[in-house]
Amino acid sequence: MVGWDEELLCRFYRTMVTIRFFEQTVEKHFLAGEIPGFVHLYIGEEAIATGVCANLTTDDYIASTHRGHGHSIAKGADVSRMMAEIFGRKTGYCKGKGGSMHIADFSVGMLGANGVVGGSLPLATGAALAAKMLRQKRVAVAFFGDGASNRGTFHESANLASVWKLPVIFLCENNQYASTTPYRSSTSVEDIADRARGYGMPGVIVDGNDVFAVYEAAKAAVERARGGGGPSLVEAKTYRIKGHFVGDPELYRSKEEVQEIFAKTDPISRFERQVSSEGSLSREKLDSIKLEVQELIDKALAFAKESPEPDPSELFSDVYA
Amino acid sequence: MREITFAQATLEAMEEEMTRDERVFVMGEDIARQGGIFGQFKGLPQKFGLDRVKDTPISETAIVGAGVGAALGGMRPVVDMHFADFMGVAMDELFNQMAKIHFMFGGQRPVPVVVRAPDGLTNQAAAQHSQSIEAWFLHIPGLKVVIPSNPADAKGLLKSAIRDDNPVIYFEHKRLFPVKGPVPDGEVLVPIGKAAVTKPGKDITIVSYSYTMRVVMDAVSILEKDGIDPEVIDLRTISPIDKDTILNSVAKTRKLAIAHEAVKQGGVGAEIAAIVAEEGLDYLDAPVLRFGAPFTPVPFARTLEAAYRVKAEDIYSGIRALF
Numbered sequence: 001m002v003g004w005d006e007e008l009l010c011r012f013y014r015t016m017v018t019i020r021f022f023e024q025t026v027e028k029h030f031l032a033g034e035i036p037g038f039v040h041l042y043i044g045e046e047a048i049a050t051g052v053c054a055n056l057t058t059d060d061y062i063a064s065t066h067r068g069h070g071h072s073i074a075k076g077a078d079v080s081r082m083m084a085e086i087f088g089r090k091t092g093y094c095k096g097k098g099g100s101m102h103i104a105d106f107s108v109g110m111l112g113a114n115g116v117v118g119g120s121l122p123l124a125t126g127a128a129l130a131a132k133m134l135r136q137k138r139v140a141v142a143f144f145g146d147g148a149s150n151r152g153t154f155h156e157s158a159n160l161a162s163v164w165k166l167p168v169i170f171l172c173e174n175n176q177y178a179s180t181t182p183y184r185s186s187t188s189v190e191d192i193a194d195r196a197r198g199y200g201m202p203g204v205i206v207d208g209n210d211v212f213a214v215y216e217a218a219k220a221a222v223e224r225a226r227g228g229g230g231p232s233l234v235e236a237k238t239y240r241i242k243g244h245f246v247g248d249p250e251l252y253r254s255k256e257e258v259q260e261i262f263a264k265t266d267p268i269s270r271f272e273r274q275v276s277s278e279g280s281l282s283r284e285k286l287d288s289i290k291l292e293v294q295e296l297i298d299k300a301l302a303f304a305k306e307s308p309e310p311d312p313s314e315l316f317s318d319v320y321a
Numbered sequence: 322m323r324e325i326t327f328a329q330a331t332l333e334a335m336e337e338e339m340t341r342d343e344r345v346f347v348m349g350e351d352i353a354r355q356g357g358i359f360g361q362f363k364g365l366p367q368k369f370g371l372d373r374v375k376d377t378p379i380s381e382t383a384i385v386g387a388g389v390g391a392a393l394g395g396m397r398p399v400v401d402m403h404f405a406d407f408m409g410v411a412m413d414e415l416f417n418q419m420a421k422i423h424f425m426f427g428g429q430r431p432v433p434v435v436v437r438a439p440d441g442l443t444n445q446a447a448a449q450h451s452q453s454i455e456a457w458f459l460h461i462p463g464l465k466v467v468i469p470s471n472p473a474d475a476k477g478l479l480k481s482a483i484r485d486d487n488p489v490i491y492f493e494h495k496r497l498f499p500v501k502g503p504v505p506d507g508e509v510l511v512p513i514g515k516a517a518v519t520k521p522g523k524d525i526t527i528v529s530y531s532y533t534m535r536v537v538m539d540a541v542s543i544l545e546k547d548g549i550d551p552e553v554i555d556l557r558t559i560s561p562i563d564k565d566t567i568l569n570s571v572a573k574t575r576k577l578a579i580a581h582e583a584v585k586q587g588g589v590g591a592e593i594a595a596i597v598a599e600e601g602l603d604y605l606d607a608p609v610l611r612f613g614a615p616f617t618p619v620p621f622a623r624t625l626e627a628a629y630r631v632k633a634e635d636i637y638s639g640i641r642a643l644f
Binding site: 134 | 344346372373375377378380382383384385386387388389390391392393394395396398413414417418422423424425426427428429430431432433462463465486487
């Protein structure tokens with residue numbers, strides 16, 4: 001895109017493709033019975049984590065959802081340790097104690113994926129409170145879904161953050177489905193961004209499939225937070241391409257609906273079209289990034305599979321600090 | 322030794338810890354401008370400012386959740402629940418977040434949060450302002466639960482809780498706040514996980530904690546007149562439970578009674594009885610006695626509340642029947 005730094009464009013693409021390839025690999029091996037537990041995929045929503053986290057440094061915090069692989073990757077987590085965690089191996093981020101729903105990397109400010117819908121909201125609010133009290137210039141981003149916007153955690157956190165002017169960004173990924181329940185039958189407002197007004201903060205709607213738009217919207221919110229202006233709500237409109245979890249029979253929608261929407265909204269193909277039509281990034285460059293990412297994911301998969309499972313004695317470590 | 326109230330003892334603990342460590346702060350409803358409904362925060366804002374003694378909206382979920390987030394961000398928060406009953410509003414944050422984060426993320430970061438929870442019967446406050454819910458938290462790995470019975474322990478346990486890297490639930494009985502007792506000058510630290518043998522004895526072990534310790538001591542003075550010499554253990558911490566002190570005592574006295582204000586069913590007494598049945602059955606010469614509230618919500622009317630309360634006469638007559 002004209003006017004965009006080439007390095008940033010490459011970063012956008014690398015991050016989105018890493019998330020996509022990582023997730024496709026996880027899906028394949030979950031379906032093959034090699035990955036236990038629940039897996040919730042982020043495919044089709046890559047532009048959001050990518051656009052938001054490109055505005056953050058490793059000192060900033062994010063708190064994530066049960067659909068957290070994309071957020072972790074975008075925040076800079078190591079894909080090999082992530083893959084090992086998902087496979088339940090000792091070398092994983094949480095030594096095999098968390099799995100897909102609980103990946104965390106505190107060293108890059110990733111405060112954890114959360115198995116409870118809305119769990120991220122007060123945690124990020126508290127991390128922002130700590131940053132403010134310690135006079136650090138850090139900001140915190142709470143990723144949450146449209147379903148979580150109906151939970152008390154959203155309303156209480158938004159109010160508290162606004163009253164205390166905390167450097168937090170409430171980043172709603174509106175993917176139209178709360179588990180199996182469609183947005184229109186579960187949420188009282190047309191746009192979740194409208195709820196910001198009730199808490200005295202800006203509420204912005206952005207096309208969540210457009211990494212450039214997400215980047216710009218998040219940038220404004222991050223600058224506001226970092227400058228002491230307090231919290232913001234950003235609603236990124238997207239669509240959940242995969243089921244709630246891998247194996248979801250998806251009785252609530254048709255395959256045709258999904259395919260039709262994905263053909264129009266896929267943030268990666270859209271990015272490719274945008275950059276190549278303007279010649280901002282060459283086809284060769286895009287292909288070389290893809291190859292490089294594929295190699296990384298292959299390595300991550302091999303690392304996970306070769307890693308040992310935790311020893312049963314590990315059951316009793318980390319219960320207390 | 323000087324005598325101060327339980328509330329004053331907790332205040333001293335807060336002052337000393339907030340002075341010692343700048344990362345310690347406290348937040349909750351009505352704590353700063355009002356000083357807490359039991360006076361347990363009076364004077365703190367004047368010393369430390371409203372930034373470190375924070376009045377919050379009525380938002381238990383956000384208070385506990387933000388406390389956890391602040392701990393992850395490098396602070397050491399103390400959060401006040403106003404009444405222990407209101408912890409029900411924040412249970413996800415208490416047991417899915419606070420208690421699990423250290424384990425579930427493979428020990429990456431400790432969660433040093435103290436939750437202060439005023440509990441117990443006082444002033445006919447009825448079903449939603451009087452409960453003793455400590456047993457809920459005994460069932461959750463990752464939490465520590467302390468419950469002092471006197472000013473010295475109140476101070477020492479609160480200081481230890483603030484210094485602990487784990488989440489600690491600190492139950493403080495509302496009826497104890499005005500009670501005076503001796504507190505040593507200087508540093509007072511009571512170790513978490515260690516019960517106290519309050520009164521040595523040889524005829525029966527009585528285990529209790531919190532306000533009920535006072536009820537137990539009343540019962541003991543009557544028992545002594547009858548020539549019965551009980552050993553009394555103040556649990557002080559209910560998770561982790563100090564099994565050794567209990568089992569050693571029962572091995573000596575060969576009888577066991579447990580008394581608490583919470584309902585008997587599924588209570589701390591049930592856990593202690595089970596521990597002794599599993600690990601010390603041979604020591605027992607008599608059935609285990611449990612004294613607790615009946616399985617009913619806390620009532621309002623004076624006569625009903627009195628009937629609900631565990632009384633010294635009940636403990637006396639229950640134990641007397643064993644001899």
